Amino acid sequence: MNMQTVPDHNVLGSIGLPSAFDYALADSLMHRSSMREPWLRELIAQLSAAVQQGHSCLPLQELCDALDSSSPNDRGFSGTTAQLHERLCASGLVSNSGAESPLICDGINLYLRRYFEYERRIAEDLLRRVCGNPVAFESLQLREQIERLFPASATTTPNWQRVAAALALRQNLTVILGGPGSGKTWTVLRLLVLIAQQTSPPLNAVQRELEPQEKLLRIALAAPTGKAARRVSDSLQRDLAELPVSDELRASLPREATTLHRLLGMRPHSSTPRYDRKNPLPLDVLVLDEASMIDLPSMARVLDALPRDARLILLGDPDQLASIEIGNVLSELRAFNVQNRYSPQAAADIAALTGAATEITSDATARFGDAMVTLTHSHRFSAGGSIAQLVEAVRDGDTDRACEILRHGSGVVWHEHEQNDALAQTLQIATQKYAPLQTAATPEQALNALAHFRVLGALREGPWGTRALNASIARAQLGLKAWQSLPPHFPSAPLLITENDHALRLYNGDSGVLLIDTQQRLRAWFADTQHGVRGLSANQLPAFELGYAMTVHKAQGSEYDTVLVLLPPQPHPLLTREWLYTALSRARKQLIVIGSESVLRAAIGSPAQRWSGLAAQITGLLGTADRSAVSSS
Numbered sequence: 001m002n003m004q005t006v007p008d009h010n011v012l013g014s015i016g017l018p019s020a021f022d023y024a025l026a027d028s029l030m031h032r033s034s035m036r037e038p039w040l041r042e043l044i045a046q047l048s049a050a051v052q053q054g055h056s057c058l059p060l061q062e063l064c065d066a067l068d069s070s071s072p073n074d075r076g077f078s079g080t081t082a083q084l085h086e087r088l089c090a091s092g093l094v095s096n097s098g099a100e101s102p103l104i105c106d107g108i109n110l111y112l113r114r115y116f117e118y119e120r121r122i123a124e125d126l127l128r129r130v131c132g133n134p135v136a137f138e139s140l141q142l143r144e145q146i147e148r149l150f151p152a153s154a155t156t157t158p159n160w161q162r163v164a165a166a167l168a169l170r171q172n173l174t175v176i177l178g179g180p181g182s183g184k185t186w187t188v189l190r191l192l193v194l195i196a197q198q199t200s201p202p203l204n205a206v207q208r209e210l211e212p213q214e215k216l217l218r219i220a221l222a223a224p225t226g227k228a229a230r231r232v233s234d235s236l237q238r239d240l241a242e243l244p245v246s247d248e249l250r251a252s253l254p255r256e257a258t259t260l261h262r263l264l265g266m267r268p269h270s271s272t273p274r275y276d277r278k279n280p281l282p283l284d285v286l287v288l289d290e291a292s293m294i295d296l297p298s299m300a301r302v303l304d305a306l307p308r309d310a311r312l313i314l315l316g317d318p319d320q321l322a323s324i325e326i327g328n329v330l331s332e333l334r335a336f337n338v339q340n341r342y343s344p345q346a347a348a349d350i351a352a353l354t355g356a357a358t359e360i361t362s363d364a365t366a367r368f369g370d371a372m373v374t375l376t377h378s379h380r381f382s383a384g385g386s387i388a389q390l391v392e393a394v395r396d397g398d399t400d401r402a403c404e405i406l407r408h409g410s411g412v413v414w415h416e417h418e419q420n421d422a423l424a425q426t427l428q429i430a431t432q433k434y435a436p437l438q439t440a441a442t443p444e445q446a447l448n449a450l451a452h453f454r455v456l457g458a459l460r461e462g463p464w465g466t467r468a469l470n471a472s473i474a475r476a477q478l479g480l481k482a483w484q485s486l487p488p489h490f491p492s493a494p495l496l497i498t499e500n501d502h503a504l505r506l507y508n509g510d511s512g513v514l515l516i517d518t519q520q521r522l523r524a525w526f527a528d529t530q531h532g533v534r535g536l537s538a539n540q541l542p543a544f545e546l547g548y549a550m551t552v553h554k555a556q557g558s559e560y561d562t563v564l565v566l567l568p569p570q571p572h573p574l575l576t577r578e579w580l581y582t583a584l585s586r587a588r589k590q591l592i593v594i595g596s597e598s599v600l601r602a603a604i605g606s607p608a609q610r611w612s613g614l615a616a617q618i619t620g621l622l623g624t625a626d627r628s629a630v631s632s633s
């Protein structure tokens with residue numbers, strides 16, 4: 001095959017066609033190899049295309065199957081993964097890990113070197129924090145403290161929030177997983193109290209003045225986006241007030257979360273952060289919230305910068321949409337402990353610290369799984385409510401049950417429309433639900449109306465895209481004539497910020513509303529934890545667009561009383577199980593789904609597939625032979 005050609009078909013059906021860029025990369029690498037076989041060029045292009053789509057590697061097994069099923073004349077390889085591995089190594093482009101080759105193959109996955117190294121650094125760092133010096137604790141006193149901070153509740157047995165606290169006291173890595181409203185932030189604040197009490201006794205104001213700074217526990221909270229960081233800050237401030245601790249201790253806890261970008265001191269136009277391995281962050285504890293949205297390079301960077309003896313606490317929901325960039329770190333980690341089972345030693349420590357009996361596992365990777373707990377009770381949805389049940393059914397891929405709940409559940413409505421009827425119904429409901437926005441007399445009323453309802457879609461462009469929906473809803477709200485005579489941003493318009501402005505504390509995905517003030521100027525209003533609302537002149541704002549309807553990606557991390565989810569008329573690659581799970585779980589009280597059963601079934605039946613070798617690398621480093629138990633999903 002001519003090295004310059006770009007085939008019109010791909011080897012791996014589940015990855016989009018490699019682009020000219022992918023083939024250019026393949027060609028530049030092929031020049032460094034004495035091997036001229038078309039299948040090798042094809043493999044490299046596929047690998048490059050996979051990385052563009054968020055995969056960090058490609059499994060050899062998938063590649064073998066795909067190459068084997070394509071025409072032998074065309075591809076020229078047929079054999080086992082071991083044979084493929086051997087041929088790859090013979091190309092001179094691939095090594096097992098050490099040598100400076102552009103590609104790495106560890107016998108399971110094929111990587112571009114950079115992504116192998118990110119995963120290797122993350123795996124080594126996390127293992128060090130899990131397996132480093134076990135923290136000694138005095139269980140009797142701690143048990144009393146845990147009972148005081150985590151009051152007994154009838155929600156789950158065992159009380160997984162207490163278990164999270166016990167795990168965090170044992171080692172320097174804790175991963176707290178759970179769906180929306182499962183109490184992750186509530187737990188982490190109490191857990192920080194325990195760590196602070198264990199590490200250094202609280203100081204009063206005078207002692208604080210006298211005490212050298214380095215004796216205070218240095219804690220930071222960070223999230224991948226500005227919007228997520230602000231949301232965590234809001235939750236912290238809400239929960240801090242209710243903490244049963246002294247004022248001194250309360251004052252020593254963080255009130256604000258920051259973005260990963262800011263935490264690392266990323267500079268404009270530079271990819272080199274201020275903090276790194278040579279200049280580590282001045283921290284004893286780092287909490288990373290919304291960890292499912294953290295991509296591989298960012299995770300590697302933040303772990304590099306975190307001192308080796310600092311504690312790391314990851315919070316997140318691995319069932320939500322993964323990072324739009326490369327990697328799916330959280331769901332790879334979840335594979336080590338899906339069912340809250342612990343090694344005998346961890347189970348004994350949990351029992352000593354909380355009195356809870358947990359299931360024991362003899363799995364060889366349990367040592368790593370001991371860092372993990374999944375909170376299973378939602379404090380936000382009413383127990384056993386239809387929305388919670390529906391979200392669970394979608395998460396578990398139980399399509400029949402999801403359809404059943406949608407048809408007969410309370411608080412959920414399903415309009416099984418196809419094609420244009422779905423758009424017409426969306427418009428009708430949105431017009432009615434957004435009516436209070438039109439009549440709101442104060443910013444508070446307008447923002448309340450906006451918090452009450454939102455339309456969520458899958459796509460941005462096209463007739464079913466949020467851009468077209470926003471224009472249609474605005475037209476319906478204002479009347480066609482008014483819409484034609486007004487600029488796109490008008491009084492009572494809901495707005496969606498589309499870029500970060502740290503100085504104004506406005507972030508991509510934030511919602512606000514435009515209103516005319518007493519001096520007839522257009523002002524934008526935003527909800528504010530401290531002051532209720534805050535107003536800014538409309539011409540101060542960073543980029544924004546209409547926000548009656550938004551994509552689920554933009555809505556990630558937000559909730560509304562009522563959510564209308566509009567499915568497109570045909571299945572779409574974006575419409576995965578994780579997309580639907582994230583969309584449905586944005587609703588607090590009422591859910592309206594508009595779309596056909598076939599599209600709904602197709603979405604539930606399409607779990608997003610992200611190839612990653614992180615779990616395999618951790619397993620390898622743990623020294624277990626049984627890699628298949630935690631093979632990447």
Ligand SMILES: Nc1ncnc2c1ncn2[C@@H]1O[C@H](COP(=O)(O)OP(=O)(O)OP(=O)(O)O)[C@@H](O)[C@H]1O
Pocket residue numbers: 153161178179180181182183184185186187235239317379380
């Ligand atoms: N054990 C508990 N007892 C009483 N209230 C709780 C408990 N755990 C959590 N809550 C409350 O439940 C609500 C949801 O908790 P929280 O915000 O911590 O959940 P989350 O898992 O962080 O949610 P999200 O992922 O959506 O950010 C909050 O109002 C919190 O105060």
